[in-house]
Amino acid sequence: MTSVHLGILLIGLLGFFALALVTEHCAERLLRRVPTPSWRLLSRSLGWGLLALSLSLAIARLNAGVGITLWLGWLSIAALALVFGLPKWPWQPPVRARRARAPKATEATHAEPGPIAPRRPIKRWTAAALLLAVPLVYGLALRAVPVKPLLRADAVDGHVGPWTFRLAETEQRAPDLVAMGIPMKAYQVRFCEDCDLDIRSAYLKVNKPRSLRAAGIVLSGTRWERRVDIQLPANTTAESELWLTVVGKDGAVHQATVRMSDVSPSTVAWFEQREGGRAAREPEGN
Incomplete structure (x- = not known):
């Protein structure tokens, strides 16, 4: 950047x-x-x-x-x-010499040499310092x-059907816990500008959808920068996949997958830490 x-x-x-x-x-x-x-x-x-x-x-x-x-x-x-x-x-071009103006008679008679004003280089240095400070x-x-999520280096590029997309998590941190401790994560997706003109809707979810009706949460937002908040299953691992389902204006359905470890390493680390803590507490309960 x-x-x-x-x-x-x-x-x-x-x-x-x-x-x-x-x-x-x-x-x-x-x-x-x-x-x-x-x-x-x-x-x-x-x-x-x-x-x-x-x-x-x-x-x-x-x-x-x-x-x-x-x-x-x-x-x-x-x-x-x-x-x-x-x-x-x-x-610099040569400076042309100027003829000194002859003093008038009154100036030569009555003028008295005054003290020479000292130079003030401080003003120049101050101006130079301010210019460098800008x-x-x-x-x-x-x-x-902060860098926009889709402009970060960790954003994932891919193809879904005839279109290209760029996917990134909104914030590089652990998922947010909502009511009853359900983990939620926000993602942003951008399709190429020409591709977006042929797209009717797009959905995102973790794990393969069983049908188009269960394709996930629809992406919303501006035309070529969409956002979605999805629920993460309790069994999410590094091998879990985000499924992007895109429906074209011609009715065609295309799907693409992105590994959770590639797009959300912080989320994977959070699930592994929680699973490790749960496994450590089980012997104590027994």
Whole structure:
């Protein structure tokens, strides 16, 4: 995920750099030449193309809402970096010497030399420190944001009939216990965007369903990111399987299985620990 944020920042920085070369002032400062009309057109097209590419990367990897927000944040940092970095460009054009203005007679007669004001480099260092702190704080804030379940590395990819899907548990922890100690677990499923247009409904349950009427709990939520809370049987083990049943709009039914140990290792560990504790208490009861 860090590589995605870094890619958005670098591509946006290159886009702004290309747009800066469109102006005569920046082009003369950076390239020591006045840009031609064809050069301006090329730089403008390249700059806007790179900005569009960074936006596409953000939306593709982080979804539209989060991606656009983070894209604007990284573009702000890239713009600040150029604002403070371009004046320090190593190949600066030669500074033209200005003629000193001759003092007027009244100024030469009545003016008295005053004390020379000391330079204040503290302000520059403070501005530089604040500029460096912006991406640092922004990066720390991003690290604190939890990764969406379907974007985590532990999400499982698979095929069900002609469609592809991605399955992940909502939270990487033990199942929640509801009334009478029944363990419940939340999962999220995403079908490919084109595939989802052909899907009527999808169901999820542990162990093979006996019929379509007992296919499990129907997945609900947004069109291509669905969620479901299912009950886990008391005999759930690492060998247990999650059965995904998908019904197409043409009436065709397709099923796929995912091992519980692959998608919910924390849940498997919780059942094994509970079974081990139950086995340890049986001799005491006898």
